[in-house]
Amino acid sequence: MKYYPAVAGFFLKKMNKFNFKGRDIIDINDFSKEELLFILKMAKKFDPEYVKSDRSNYTIAQGKIAGLLFFEQSTRTEQSFRSAAQKIGMGIIGFNDPQSTSIHKGESFPDTIRIMDSYADCLIIRHPKGGAAKDAAEVAAIPVINAGDGPNQHPTQTILDLYTIQKVAGKLEGITVALMGDLKYGRTVHALSIALSHFNVKQIFISHPSLAMPQEYLNILKTRNRKYEVWEKLSMDLEGVDFLYQTRVQKERFANLNEYKKIKDLFILDKSFKKYLDRGVKLMHPLPRVNEIDPELDAHPNAIYFQQARNGLYIREALLALVLGRL
Ligand code: CP
Numbered sequence: 001m002k003y004y005p006a007v008a009g010f011f012l013k014k015m016n017k018f019n020f021k022g023r024d025i026i027d028i029n030d031f032s033k034e035e036l037l038f039i040l041k042m043a044k045k046f047d048p049e050y051v052k053s054d055r056s057n058y059t060i061a062q063g064k065i066a067g068l069l070f071f072e073q074s075t076r077t078e079q080s081f082r083s084a085a086q087k088i089g090m091g092i093i094g095f096n097d098p099q100s101t102s103i104h105k106g107e108s109f110p111d112t113i114r115i116m117d118s119y120a121d122c123l124i125i126r127h128p129k130g131g132a133a134k135d136a137a138e139v140a141a142i143p144v145i146n147a148g149d150g151p152n153q154h155p156t157q158t159i160l161d162l163y164t165i166q167k168v169a170g171k172l173e174g175i176t177v178a179l180m181g182d183l184k185y186g187r188t189v190h191a192l193s194i195a196l197s198h199f200n201v202k203q204i205f206i207s208h209p210s211l212a213m214p215q216e217y218l219n220i221l222k223t224r225n226r227k228y229e230v231w232e233k234l235s236m237d238l239e240g241v242d243f244l245y246q247t248r249v250q251k252e253r254f255a256n257l258n259e260y261k262k263i264k265d266l267f268i269l270d271k272s273f274k275k276y277l278d279r280g281v282k283l284m285h286p287l288p289r290v291n292e293i294d295p296e297l298d299a300h301p302n303a304i305y306f307q308q309a310r311n312g313l314y315i316r317e318a319l320l321a322l323v324l325g326r327l
Contacts, residue, residue, distance in 0.1 A: 021325030024137040025145040028155045028191040033198035037172075040163050042318040042327055046087070047311070049167070057317065058089040060326045067120030068094030069112070069136075070147070071127040076287060076309050077147045077156070081124050084316035088326075093119055113139040122323055125149075128252075143323035151185050151253055156319060157286055158191040160312040165243055167311065168282055168304060172196075176240050178204035181247035181267050181292060183213040185254075188286040189247055193217050202227040204241065206234055208266050210259070211249070234267060238276050245284045246292055270294045277302040284308050 018038050024030075031039075044050040046057060066085040070078050078096060085092050094116070095101050103112055109132070116123055117140040124145045125136050130152030137144040148154040166172050177196055179189045183205055193203055193213070197220050205213040209232060221228045238244065246269060254260040268291060269283070277283060277300045285293055285305040297303045321327035 020319075020322035020327075022143055023323050024133075024143055025155055025319060025323065026133050026137055027146070027153050028158045028195050031155075031195075036159065036162060036195060036198065039159055039315070039318060039322070040166055042322060043159075043163055043311075043314040045327075046314040046317040047167075057087055060088040060321050061085075061324050062089035064089070064121040064324055064326075065091045065093055065119065066320065067116045067123045068092060068096070069116060069123060069125045069127075070094070070096035071098050071125070071132070072148070074126055074147065076312060077126060077154075080309075080312040081145075081147065081316050081320075084313055084320055087313075088317050088321055090121075090320065094124075109135065110139045116140075117142055122320065145319065145323065148187065151187050153191050154187050154286075155191060156312065156316055157188050158195050159319070160308065160315040161188070161192050161245070161284065161286070162195055163315055164284065164304065164308040164311050168307075169242060172199045172201065174200055175242045176202040176204065177243045177245060178206055178238070178241045179213070179245045179247070180206040180234065182211050182249045182253075183207040183247075184211040185250055186247045189213070189245065190217055192245065194220060197221055197224045197226050200226070202229075202240075204229045204231060206231045206267065208232070208263055211263060238279075238281050241281055243282045243284055244276070245286075246289075247286065248288065248290055248292055265291070268292050268294075269297065271296040273297060274300060 018035055068078060068081060082092055113136045120142060122143040122145065123136060123140055124147050125133050126147040127133065128150050130150040133144060133146035133149045146153055146155055162172065169175055179193065183189050196203060203221065205228065218228065249264045251260050271294045274297060277297065281302060283303045283305065287305055287309055318327065
């Protein structure tokens with residue numbers, strides 16, 4: 001069937017009961033359950049598993065410019081945003097090495113944001129400092145998307161994690177999700193725990209006590225009357241666990257390297273984990289991994305971390321189109 005972008009655009013706007021135009025995407029706490037479900041629904045429009053025909057999405061945001069400001073290294077987030085922006089017709093400006101910009105000459109962070117604000121239609125920012133995305137949003141007039149701010153938040157990762165769980169399980173209610181590894185510093189597990197707390201999901205936190213989930217996140221679960229358990233080691237019996245979300249112990253978050261070395265190799269999943277994958281446990285990881293998942297597990301259909309990373313593309317296409325008011 002021939003695709004008519006103007007007609008499709010009219011119906012897509014009709015379906016958009018939430019107005020995301022001009023909105024900043026900074027913190028997962030800024031989104032209601034209904035808004036999160038709406039974003040997941042919109043992302044399906046960009047996912048070839050749901051939309052079989054070529055929808056020629058390149059017309060959606062034609063003429064708009066994405067400004068990518070990566071003050072910290074990234075593979076998935078930066079490249080998937082680059083891809084997502086281009087797939088919906090946007091041009092791209094920005095940097096991933098701040099030292100190649102006038103920051104090197106002493107230009108301030110707010111001035112850098114002001115300048116990029118005048119050249120782009122939305123800004124996508126990754127920064128090692130928690131709160132940097134919010135600071136940028138206070139200066140910029142255009143929408144700002146947080147692509148990870150230090151140990152604080154990485155909301156587009158959280159939304160793609162939710163999307164992956166929903167896509168694989170077919171639901172977000174009545175499941176059990178175990179989060180493992182660095183639960184103290186891991187921004188992905190903090191935000192995912194908050195997002196999952198909107199749903200009837202049992203959460204299991206598996207870590208060394210020194211990297212335990214901070215109490216503030218457990219308090220959110222208590223307040224919302226959600227079930228959770230805290231484990232100090234990976235139980236040999238993962239009975240009832242639908243998803244295990246493994247994370248990297250992040251060297252860059254430790255002030256004391258000796259502390260990092262003592263902990264870094266605990267909770268590694270070697271090839272013996274295959275028996276749990278065979279039993280149906282789905283293994284997720286935000287990536288990058290170092291050694292915490294044996295690559296021999298990669299080929300198993302229940303090792304879904306590369307599928308998870310690919311889903312980031314559809315979430316980011318949807319979010320860009322939404323904040324630009326084109327969806
Ligand atoms: N998951 C994630 O944010 O990966 P990158 O650091 O490579 O973007």
